Amino acid sequence: MSTTTVAPPSAGIPPRWADPAAAVAATRPRVSVFETAGQTLVMAWRALKKMRRNPEQFFDVTIQPLLFTAMFAYIFGGAISGNVRGYLPLMIPGIVAQTVLTTCMSTGVQLREDMEKGVFDRFKSLPMARIAPLAGPMVADLVRYLIAAGLTFATGAAIGYRPGGGAFGVLGAMVLSVFTGWALAWIFTWFGTIASNARMVQGLSMMILFPLTFLSNAFVPVSTLPGWLQAFVRVNPVSHLVSATRDLANHAVISSEVGWTVLACLAVIAIFAPLSVWGYKRQL
Amino acid sequence: MTQIAAIEAAGLVKAFGRLRAVDGIDLRVRQGEIFGVLGPNGAGKTTMLRMLATLLPVDAGQARVLGVDVAREPHRVRQLLGITGQYASVDEDLTATENLWMFGRLQGLRSRDARASAKRLLEQFGLADAGGKRLKEFSGGMRRRLDLAVSLITRPPLIFLDEPTTGLDPRTRGQMWDTIRGLAADGCTILLTTQYLDEADQLAGRIAVIDHGRKVAEGTPDELKASVGNSTLQLRLAPGADAELAREIVRRAAGAEPVLSPERGGLNVPLQDAGRAADVLIGFREAGVPIASVSVDRPTLDEVFLALTGHGTGSETEDAELEVAAG
Ligand SMILES: Nc1ncnc2c1ncn2[C@@H]1O[C@H](COP(=O)(O)OP(=O)(O)O)[C@@H](O)[C@H]1O
Ligand SMILES: [Mg+2]
Numbered sequence: 001m002s003t004t005t006v007a008p009p010s011a012g013i014p015p016r017w018a019d020p021a022a023a024v025a026a027t028r029p030r031v032s033v034f035e036t037a038g039q040t041l042v043m044a045w046r047a048l049k050k051m052r053r054n055p056e057q058f059f060d061v062t063i064q065p066l067l068f069t070a071m072f073a074y075i076f077g078g079a080i081s082g083n084v085r086g087y088l089p090l091m092i093p094g095i096v097a098q099t100v101l102t103t104c105m106s107t108g109v110q111l112r113e114d115m116e117k118g119v120f121d122r123f124k125s126l127p128m129a130r131i132a133p134l135a136g137p138m139v140a141d142l143v144r145y146l147i148a149a150g151l152t153f154a155t156g157a158a159i160g161y162r163p164g165g166g167a168f169g170v171l172g173a174m175v176l177s178v179f180t181g182w183a184l185a186w187i188f189t190w191f192g193t194i195a196s197n198a199r200m201v202q203g204l205s206m207m208i209l210f211p212l213t214f215l216s217n218a219f220v221p222v223s224t225l226p227g228w229l230q231a232f233v234r235v236n237p238v239s240h241l242v243s244a245t246r247d248l249a250n251h252a253v254i255s256s257e258v259g260w261t262v263l264a265c266l267a268v269i270a271i272f273a274p275l276s277v278w279g280y281k282r283q284l
Numbered sequence: 285m286t287q288i289a290a291i292e293a294a295g296l297v298k299a300f301g302r303l304r305a306v307d308g309i310d311l312r313v314r315q316g317e318i319f320g321v322l323g324p325n326g327a328g329k330t331t332m333l334r335m336l337a338t339l340l341p342v343d344a345g346q347a348r349v350l351g352v353d354v355a356r357e358p359h360r361v362r363q364l365l366g367i368t369g370q371y372a373s374v375d376e377d378l379t380a381t382e383n384l385w386m387f388g389r390l391q392g393l394r395s396r397d398a399r400a401s402a403k404r405l406l407e408q409f410g411l412a413d414a415g416g417k418r419l420k421e422f423s424g425g426m427r428r429r430l431d432l433a434v435s436l437i438t439r440p441p442l443i444f445l446d447e448p449t450t451g452l453d454p455r456t457r458g459q460m461w462d463t464i465r466g467l468a469a470d471g472c473t474i475l476l477t478t479q480y481l482d483e484a485d486q487l488a489g490r491i492a493v494i495d496h497g498r499k500v501a502e503g504t505p506d507e508l509k510a511s512v513g514n515s516t517l518q519l520r521l522a523p524g525a526d527a528e529l530a531r532e533i534v535r536r537a538a539g540a541e542p543v544l545s546p547e548r549g550g551l552n553v554p555l556q557d558a559g560r561a562a563d564v565l566i567g568f569r570e571a572g573v574p575i576a577s578v579s580v581d582r583p584t585l586d587e588v589f590l591a592l593t594g595h596g597t598g599s600e601t602e603d604a605e606l607e608v609a610a611g
Binding site for chain 1 (some may be wrong): 285288290315316338339350352360363369372375376377378382386387389390391392393401418437439441444453471473589
């Protein structure tokens with residue numbers, strides 16, 4: 001039967017069962033940085049394939065920018081800035097920050113769902129870097145942040161937003177928010193590796209994201225808030241992101257807010273990337 | 285011979301809370317053999333395999349794969365074995381070719397080599413026409429074959445197969461057996477778990493019988509079967525029959541101790557020679573012991589268990605659950 005012959009001698013990879021002692025001698029003690037990068041890219045390839053085949057994964061990065069931008073502009077524009085046009089420079093960077101943050105929340109949820117599938121058993125049994133199955137999808141998610149940020153600016157432009165920072169300012173704002181989304185996604189990836197199911201990840205993430213995005217300067221001027229709330233809003237990292245994005249998009253200025261945001265992001269990566277790998281290993 | 289063992293485990297333990305799923309198992313698998321681990325559902329087969337494959341931490345005891353310690357150098361161990369689980373661990377959203385390419389790449393093959401190896405493996409496993417199909421469209425048997433193909437990409441010296449035919453229809457199961465035999469003929473060492481005595485019998489050179497996390501017996505299939513006879517006479521006495529007299533007749537005619545089976549009035553008699561069944565039946569008629577039903581069968585796992593442990597496998601419904609490969 002043709003299915004029974006397993007390995008014709010001419011096949012490319014030599015059968016390692018011919019000489020197990022040599023196979024043992026050829027094993028490597030650990031993964032190299034180079035291998036880790038390669039494996040991460042393969043995992044990113046996998047995530048992109050899955051995105052293309054499950055387009056409903058793009059709902060949050062398309063619907064939310066379109067809907068929220070228009071909705072917020074027309075509902076709050078008059079009340080806060082007197083008119084919609086005047087509100088846009090304040091609001092659009094806020095929406096960019098908010099959509100990028102909600103987008104990175106789904107990174108954790110999807111990772112959790114993915115990890116429950118049988119294929120993750122295979123990833124765990126392979127001699128591959130433990131960070132690759134986590135970092136791969138995050139690399140692929142850069143596409144989603146880019147769509148979210150790009151669509152928000154585009155919707156803003158359609159309803160009359162004219163960013164003072166010009167093309168470079170907007171580009172800078174997008175790069176910053178995409179980077180922030182990517183960095184913060186490590187927090188949610190960590191949730192994904194320690195939570196017992198996807199709904200728990202969702203719940204945890206919402207609990208953190210809602211106060212962070214709404215108790216910030218994203219949609220209203222800080223001066224209109226009561227004093228105790230102002231104190232929180234000023235230290236909220238989302239406020240720094242929003243201010244930094246405003247400085248870039250509206251004035252093409254790389255302000256100290258940009259510096260603070262980048263610094264905060266680096267701190268988040270330094271803490272949560274190792275925590276995520278630890279959480280993932282713990283599941284073994 | 286001084287060749288290092290393919291697997292050498294001593295006092296392996298894994299506890300889930302208060303349940304000791306694996307409770308002190310010693311195991312020695314020689315290079316090049318098919319070693320069968322036989323046990324009912326819940327015996328601890330999968331747990332043991334997962335510890336040996338570095339997928340679960342070992343609570344106590346130690347294990348070496350080709351001389352490499354599982355707990356201390358898991359990364360090395362992972363390079364030496366391929367594992368095909370009870371449930372296919374391949375990516376449902378990708379095609380068969382994409383799966384093979386991806387797992388090849390993840391193990392260091394260059395893209396071109398990964399593609400060539402994918403093509404070759406698909407042909408070897410009779411999946412050449414299905415390479416472009418997504419796994420959602422695969423039958424259970426095709427999925428299992430692809431899963432095994434993935435384990436063979438780097439042609440590791442050792443393969444673990446966890447219940448490779450559970451849930452397959454008889455034809456697909458026969459194909460899987462042929463594939464496993466082919467691998468062994470090439471020199472690959474195979475550690476196989478199964479719930480079916482006939483599967484272990486067909487494939488394995490040596491068998492360890494596992495129950496409640498412990499090894500209850502080990503030997504060649506012939507040695508194991510000898511402990512329960514080559515066939516079994518299953519009798520059910522009619523209501524009111526003298527059970528003690530019946531046992532006495534069995535002892536005299538068959539030279540074996542009957543085992544009480546779970547049903548009321550049931551007697552199982554292990555026989556070295558199926559022909560002795562006639563002697564037993566004649567003895568019954570001469571003594572006037574009435575019988576409700578009678579059959580002669582090959583020993584089942586349940587009987588091996590009954591003989592080895594004094595209790596059954598508690599899996600009488602197992603065969604009813606044997607689902608035909610899902611479309
Ligand atoms: N992750 C787990 N948590 C708790 N109990 C488990 C876990 N995995 C297996 N068990 C239990 O351990 C025992 C052995 O399971 P398993 O190794 O899967 O048996 P088998 O593969 O022989 O059917 C069973 O009672 C099972 O319920
Ligand atoms: Mg099992």
